[in-house]
Amino acid sequence: MAKKILIIEDEAKIMRTVRLYLEQAGYEVVWASDGTQGLAAFRHEKPALMILDLNLPGDRDGLDVCRAIRRDSNIPIIMLTARTEETDRLIGLELGADDYITKPFSPREVVARVRAVLRRTEQSEITPEVVEAADIQADLQRRSVTVAGVPVELTANEFDLLITMMRHPGRVYTRAQLLEATQGASYEGYERTIDQHVKNLRQKIEPDTRDPRYILTVRSIGYKFTEG
DSSP states (O other): OOOEEEEEOSOHHHHHHHHHHHHHTTOEEEEESSHHHHHHHHHHHOOSEEEEESSOSSSOOHHHHHHHHHTTOOOOEEEEESOOOHHHHHHHHHTTOSEEEESSOOHHHHHHHHHHHHHHHHGGGSSOOEEEETTEEEETTTTEEEETTEEEOOOHHHHHHHHHHHTSTTOOEEHHHHHHHHHOTTOOOOTTHHHHHHHHHHHHHOSOTTSOSSEEEETTTEEEEOOO
16 A cells, blocks of 8 residues: 655645655655645545645644644654755754755655655564663664653654664764664765754653753764663
8 A cells, every 4th residue: 555645835836746756656645735734634644754844824834733743643744845044944853853855856855755754764663673771662663662661752763863872872973873874874964953853852751951861962973872
């Protein structure tokens, strides 16, 4: 069965182009032209992934839609936007977006990003495995995490980032290494994106984000998972 992709985009030309390429790649595509329609389509269609434009008409822009969806779901979200300011990208990531693409873009790039995000979301289902470090336990098959026995909901990127570091406690990872480990070697993104994902992750797993217990900053280099 083809995986369903929801595109929330008000520019019909862009939507038609992206839809054509995704359908040629074997995906089923549904479309909404504003935030209100998009939220309704999300609840009714139950897509595997969402492509979400930041600049939507009406009362709900892309950030509002992302915020609403993240209250209930960890569905992978790729932001599609003409906004190039770093703050706009970071706000989207802070709200839980998994990736972003700025306009103008190549439709082939969109397909590649969709495949990469879905692959990261699903790759752990092949082999059941549990990773444990400190008092955190992660089930790769269920993509579930508990901290001191308490379940914690993570996005796909947050989960992959945590697992990467948990596998090798004490190993120092640069931002570029973490980007490659979680996004793939072909990803050409902004290294500081990792900082935002780490910030989001810490808010969910750390007892005190001002004094992290699990994910430690290595000044001028990157991050590591505690050896404690």
